[in-house]
Amino acid sequence: MFYTDLSKEELETLKSELTLKYNDCKEKKLNLNMSRGKPAPDQVAVSFPVLNEIGMDSDLHAEDGTDCTNYGGLEGLSEARKMFADILSTTSDNVLVMGNSSLNIMFDQVSRGFTHGYNGNKPWYTYNKIKFLCPVPGYDRHFKVTEHFGIEMVNIPMNEDGPDMDMVEELVSSDDTVKGMWCVPKFSNPTGITYSEKVIDRLASLKPAAPDFRVFYDNAYCVHDLYEKTIELPDIIKKCKDAGNPDLVFEFSSTSKITFPGAGIACIASSESNLKEIKDHLKVQTIGHDKLNQLRHVRYFKNADGVRDHMKKHALFIRPKFEVVLEGLEKELAGTGAGKWTTPAGGYFISFDTLPGCASRVYELCKDAGVVLTGAGATFPYGKDPENSNLRIAPTYPTVDELKEATYVFALAVKIACIEKLLG
Amino acid sequence: MFYTDLSKEELETLKSELTLKYNDCKEKKLNLNMSRGKPAPDQVAVSFPVLNEIGMDSDLHAEDGTDCTNYGGLEGLSEARKMFADILSTTSDNVLVMGNSSLNIMFDQVSRGFTHGYNGNKPWYTYNKIKFLCPVPGYDRHFKVTEHFGIEMVNIPMNEDGPDMDMVEELVSSDDTVKGMWCVPKFSNPTGITYSEKVIDRLASLKPAAPDFRVFYDNAYCVHDLYEKTIELPDIIKKCKDAGNPDLVFEFSSTSKITFPGAGIACIASSESNLKEIKDHLKVQTIGHDKLNQLRHVRYFKNADGVRDHMKKHALFIRPKFEVVLEGLEKELAGTGAGKWTTPAGGYFISFDTLPGCASRVYELCKDAGVVLTGAGATFPYGKDPENSNLRIAPTYPTVDELKEATYVFALAVKIACIEKLLG
Known part of the structure; x- marks a missing residue:
């Protein structure tokens, strides 16, 4: 009734x-x-064997000979880059593997926009107001990051196949203070909606008024299917490149819900030009990420099939x-x-x-x-x-x-x- | 001749x-x-046994019951806080244990000054110019961080017992655009000089013109003595408190040169008020730090004596x-x-x-x-x-x-x- x-x-x-x-x-x-x-x-216990993958008697060198027990390297182990690249349907050159928190990578990426700007564009702190588009309902942690930097958030309704792209296209192409957009393309938090290929194509083909507009594409649930029939998203980075928008997207992922929440490994994927800029920041920011934890993970999984x-x-x-x-x-x-x-x-x-x-x-x-x-x-x-x-x-x-x-x-x-x- | x-x-x-x-x-x-x-x-190989401290059959809970294999906690494991506190001659309440890179903690702390400001003071990006005092010769990575944020660096000569404190006192007390000072108090990089207690007292008793002036006190080599006769520095945090400057200092340390360069654990020590502000940032920035690596370290060392x-x-x-x-x-x-x-x-x-x-x-x-x-x-x-x-x-x-x-x-x-x- x-x-x-x-x-x-x-x-x-x-x-x-x-x-x-x-x-x-x-x-x-x-x-x-x-x-x-x-x-x-x-x-979580299904991942405990990961902890036994490396020990005091293991060879602690990566495939290319990198000593994982000492300083060096800002890109992540090449085998870890390959593993994430395969999961995200992209290529290793487009991936940097970092520390334990993809949220931290996203925060840093927004922070870099704020303090330095992207690609020679002026830093966001120099604006009176900038905006991010936020498909709703969405992930509270994303919104907290943008709020932290005083960025105005604009609600975008979610349809069955992803965000309302008519509205997104209109706002992105007409307003050069729109600098970013949050997306969770697969099993979106909290709706579980997966973006259709059409929506992803429209994202990749946006014509932003702002040259420093970026899609923050949090592919947190890229391999988190519950049923035999899985969903594979296309390579958004290639789609952006093909659409003449090579630098449009920052994609993020992690093993937080594959191995250990809080003790996994995380990555950013983007154009080589964007990654070069990120590495220039990383050189100043850190002595490098935990290569031993990367090694532990890739030794366990071997490759993307191992993850699946x-x-x-x-x-x-x-x-x-x-x-x-x-x-x-x-x-x-x-x-x-x-x-x-x-x-x-x-x-x-x-x-x-x-x-x-x-x-x-x-x-x-x-x-x-x-x-x-x-x-x-x-x-x-x-x-x-x-x-x-x-x-x-x-x-x-x-x-x-x-x-x-x-x-x-x-x-x-x-x-x-x-x-x-x-x-x- | x-x-x-x-x-x-x-x-x-x-x-x-x-x-x-x-x-x-x-x-x-x-x-x-x-x-x-x-x-x-x-x-480095002397630390390899650390890797065997936890495995799939270990109890992966911290002393207070925290599940180290899942999300939660921004302060670090209490036993890790205790261990660092003892090494730094301070108390656990003054310590947060984080990820693998103390340089990253320092970078974030400067970045927070730039984007948000400390303790209700205005963010540094709102100034035309701010300055940091840099004892020279010093650590290039420190200087790169301040340069990255466009902060003007002022050379301070190093004497046998630490930086020229006459000059430091003069500049800090007369110029409210002086917002920070880099210090490596023990076995300073590169001179190997250790600050005298007199110098540390004068640091703690500075009368800064700027309410948001902070000493960035990188205690990287706190237990890195080469001889039986070791040097123990006083608790700078307590000294600052006693001098009426409770929030003056951010102290940093790590196990990078105790266990694994790039895969150790790192900390910040400061007043509870400063740490509260840092935690408010961390809540937005990250889902937490790698507690399993913290656990691995404290299980191996047991305590500060184990480190020594x-x-x-x-x-x-x-x-x-x-x-x-x-x-x-x-x-x-x-x-x-x-x-x-x-x-x-x-x-x-x-x-x-x-x-x-x-x-x-x-x-x-x-x-x-x-x-x-x-x-x-x-x-x-x-x-x-x-x-x-x-x-x-x-x-x-x-x-x-x-x-x-x-x-x-x-x-x-x-x-x-x-x-x-x-x-x-």
């Missing part, structure tokens, strides 16, 4: 029933958490978790009109939209019943969801049983908030 | 003799390098190398007046001063005879040694035999350059 079809009396009655159930849940003093976008301990095989082990843990949440939502909410949600085939999140105005109420109801969600609004720049409707569900950390219970509470909260809203 | 006491004829004769010897050396087609401030492979014991193993490799160079210099150059040099009891460098105007000539003569030195001028801001007299000798990477030969060539080059200068 569609809640909007119900009479006031029917809604009141339903609300009473749901509230009884909700209070029962509350009495259980639950302590559940669907806010953490990180793998569960048993899932490894991701199948992760999928065995995550798939049932996504499915139990999606089944619960379907069972409890299908046909009510109280909300809609995405059904991702990979990544780490499910995105849920309540009726406008209900997200913060759902968050509160869940919290009061012992179910922690990511705060309402977190998926929007400045933490402000103009519709107050989006919630991000992170199913990977709790157990399947916990998720079943948490989803039930969540659905109750959604229904109650919806009815409250309809009753006005 | 003091070369300045010799007649023109005597100098000409001596020059001929030395040139014959120099040409003999040249014919050997040597390939020696005294430019690299890094440990030799056999020395480990450093004795390093000293066994480095001590004979410093000694063979110093003996060679003494044997070949004592009494000639052709140069003077430092005799450090630790660290990685020996500093050599030729007669004014001769350093680049010595560099060239050495290079032509197959002995690579760090470029003349490298130890000064902008690569400009106003006296053209300082050269940095890095004795740790070559073997003892290579150093013996290289020092002989170096001394020949010094003598020839000196005579050339005296002959005018």
